[in-house]
Amino acid sequence: MPSHGLTRVRSGASRTTGFARFAVAAALVGAALGAPAAASAAPADAGHRSGVAAPLAPSAAAxxxxxxxxxxxxxxxxxxxxxxxxxxxxxxxxxAELVREIEPQILTLNEACSKDVDALFEVMRRVNSGTMVHWSFSPIHYANGHHIMCANGGHYGSAVIDSLDGMSHYNSWAYTFKDQARGDERRLANCSMVNTKDNAGYFTCAVQMTERDKATATAQCKQLVESIMDQVAGKSDMPILSAGTFNIRATGKDSIATCMEDVADDYTTAGQGVQHVVASTGITLGQVTTHELEGTKVPAAAFEIDFDGEGRR
Incomplete structure (x- = not known):
């Protein structure tokens, strides 16, 4: 599948798992947990949780x-x-093999089980051994509120695993999209913040739109870029990106281009097939590489990004 590449849119320690890991996170970060005021009222789904672990090989250098x-x-x-x-x-x-090969700093996951997040978190800790690594998992539920369970017994959902040197703050939120396809699981955005004492952090959202109806997928994308990303970032000037299975193509009716045509700020987008990333100012998107993976019908997408230091406007 050909990549649509880069498009600028003018748009006005020891292993710990589950809640035990969250306790470790609280001990590490304590009262330093911070979030923009605009994001503090985010409608979190029941069961949404996150945590952080210290570097496996901490460095004395700044x-x-x-x-x-x-x-x-x-x-x-x-x-x-x-x-x-x-x-x-x-x-x-x-x-896990691909993570070891390309050593990403940020991993976003769709259609993941809670046990998968545990396993891949440990892999991310090892390839980012000198930094703190954070994870955020949002279970996905049916319209009746019941969580979807995986065949392996864990909860089903989306996740972010992100790393940052000198991390002193982290937080995460889940936003369920207003528009949903009939009979579909309740699609959502799982958003994360990692930050340092001098505000040199970033926000990441893992998203998956419906594949049942392209118009609904586009409406979910519009809510993401017109509302959710702004709510998450709030008044912060730290950049924000969203990556995931958007289930729409780059151009045409009900597409990424349609999604972003009425957004108030500048965004950059890149992707291949139905996998895309949308980034605010403060982030420059580069090369997109796809990787065929055994056990999934959607190729993985690796996005190279630069933080330009200018921050989000």
């Missing part, structure tokens, strides 16, 4: 400002519900 990163977006297709691509966890093993 942490440098993050200037460049690789964002790896993967749709694991590991719930067991989609028989066309479910392969009993093979996609998780393939993703």
């Amino acid at each position: 942490a440098p400002r993050l200037e460049a990163a690789t964002v790896l977006q993967v749709n694991l297709c590991n719930s067991g519900a989609d028989k066309e691509c479910y392969a009993q966890g093979k996609s998780v093993k393939a993703t």
Whole structure:
């Protein structure tokens, strides 16, 4: 599949898992937890949780400002519900191998199970051994509020695993999209913040729009770029990006271009197929590389990004 590349849119320690890891996070960060005021009232889904772990190989040197990163977006297709691509966890093993190979600083996951996030968090800690690594997981539910369970027994959802030298603050939120396709799972944005004492951090959202209806997927994308990303970033000038399976193409009716045509600020977008990233000012998007993975029908997408130091406007 050809990449649509870069498009500028003028738009006005020891292993810990689950809630135990959250306790470690609280001990590490304590009262330093911080979030922009505009994001503090985010409608979090029940079961949304996050945590952080200290560097495996801490350095005595002062942490440098993050200037460049690789964002790896993967749709694991590991719930067991989609028989066309479910392969009993093979996609998780393939993703772990890819993470070891390309060493991303940010990993966004769709159709992941909570156990998958645990496993890939540990891999991310090892490839980013000198930095603190944060994780955020949002379970996805049906319209009746019941969480979707994976075939392996864990919760099903989307996740962000992000790293940052000198991390002193972190937070995360879940936003369920207003427009949903009939009979579909409740699609959402799982958003994360990692920051340093001198505000040299960033925000990341992992998103997956519906594949049942392109118009609804476009409406979900519009809510993301016109509302959710602004709410998450609030008054902060730290840059924000969203990566995921948007389930719409770059151009045409009901597309990324349609999604972003009425947005008030400047955004940059890049992607391939149905996997895209949208970034605010303060982030420059570069090369997009796709990787075929065993156990999932959606190729993984690796996005090279630069933090230009100018911040979000």
